[in-house]
Amino acid sequence: xxxxxxxxxxxxxxxxxxLPDRPARPQVDAPGTEPRSRRQGTPVDGxxxxxxLSPSRAxxxxxxxxxxxxxxxxxxPEQSSPEAVRGTxxxxxxxxLFDLPAPxxxxxxxxxxxxxxxxxMLAQEPELAEMFGGEGPEIGAWMASCSEALERYFTxxxxxxxxxxxxxxxxxxxxxxxxxxxxxxxxxDVAPTGEVRVVDxxxxxxxxxxxxxxxxxxxxxxxxxxxxxxGTMPTVLQLIYLGNGEVLRYSPDxxxxxxxxxxxxxxxxxxxxxxxxxxxRPSKGPLCAWCSFQALCPEFGGTPPPLPxxxxxxxxxxxxxxxxxx
Numbered sequence: 001x002x003x004x005x006x007x008x009x010x011x012x013x014x015x016x017x018x019l020p021d022r023p024a025r026p027q028v029d030a031p032g033t034e035p036r037s038r039r040q041g042t043p044v045d046g047x048x049x050x051x052x053l054s055p056s057r058a059x060x061x062x063x064x065x066x067x068x069x070x071x072x073x074x075x076x077p078e079q080s081s082p083e084a085v086r087g088t089x090x091x092x093x094x095x096x097l098f099d100l101p102a103p104x105x106x107x108x109x110x111x112x113x114x115x116x117x118x119x120x121m122l123a124q125e126p127e128l129a130e131m132f133g134g135e136g137p138e139i140g141a142w143m144a145s146c147s148e149a150l151e152r153y154f155t156x157x158x159x160x161x162x163x164x165x166x167x168x169x170x171x172x173x174x175x176x177x178x179x180x181x182x183x184x185x186x187x188x189d190v191a192p193t194g195e196v197r198v199v200d201x202x203x204x205x206x207x208x209x210x211x212x213x214x215x216x217x218x219x220x221x222x223x224x225x226x227x228x229x230x231g232t233m234p235t236v237l238q239l240i241y242l243g244n245g246e247v248l249r250y251s252p253d254x255x256x257x258x259x260x261x262x263x264x265x266x267x268x269x270x271x272x273x274x275x276x277x278x279x280x281r282p283s284k285g286p287l288c289a290w291c292s293f294q295a296l297c298p299e300f301g302g303t304p305p306p307l308p309x310x311x312x313x314x315x316x317x318x319x320x321x322x323x324x325x326x
Contacts, residue, residue: 052180055221069280078292087203092117105159149242165190173228195235205243220260
């Protein structure tokens with residue numbers, strides 16, 4: 001596939017819309033701790049928010065309310081998977097790649113960045129080494145899969161022709177309902193004429209038609225946040241699937257984003273009703289095969305633990321999860 005240059009990002013021009021500055025990366029909340037913003041008690045832009053949602057947390061609830069409870073209320077630990085760690089490492093390589101001068105953004109330099117990125121991650125989380133060997137994948141084969149994802153990236157884009165306006169951008173906005181929406185955008189490209197493209201990298205394969213709407217919801221969520229916070233509606237939402245070299249593009253309009261806002265508000269209302277009633281019922285579906293909590297799920301003969309006493313605060317502000325940051 002020829003490199004995509006339909007909306008090559010360029011340095012800011014007079015036509016470029018105002019975009020948020022790149023703030024320091026918020027820390028991810030550790031399991032079992034009270035969310036940072038609730039501990040600090042700081043309003044957002046002078047507004048005492050009612051609660052917060054990220055696209056991952058909203059997606060959890062829409063997939064299975066019990067999954068949302070396990071991750072957000074109980075904050076049960078989940079073991080990292082080789083697939084998730086591959087995503088983190090490949091994202092880091094692509095971020096570091098764009099730190100290089102444009103002519104140096106080559107497949108060879110990306111390959112050179114791979115091992116240092118993995119070693120830096122391993123230094124921070126030595127337990128990740130336990131995933132390999134035994135019943136898990138061999139480290140050599142896993143590193144090869146990371147290399148393949150990076151090689152495939154260069155068949156889809158030419159990073160030498162791109163100068164992203166923002167990378168790893170933390171975005172947030174407060175809706176009229178005082179619900180805080182937040183998350184991280186992998187990349188923002190801005191054309192000389194001001195069009196904005198939101199780009200997200202996925203190291204897995206492109207979804208089937210059944211799961212495509214779920215993937216697009218995340219991107220529409222980001223588009224909504226950017227629209228509400230900057231007044232500029234993204235022109236293109238682009239998902240780059242490095243597992244099979246597919247690119248999914250979507251052009252939102254105002255009706256799309258208003259519908260997404262209504263959907264987010266409805267999810268938040270359902271979360272609050274579940275919190276008030278204590279009814280976090282499971283929803284069995286195709287994604288159950290990858291769930292870490294089958295042993296605790298009634299659909300698989302398990303029994304959830306008692307609800308923790310801190311549940312109300314954690315429902316109000318579940319914090320940013322690792323999948324929101326990667």
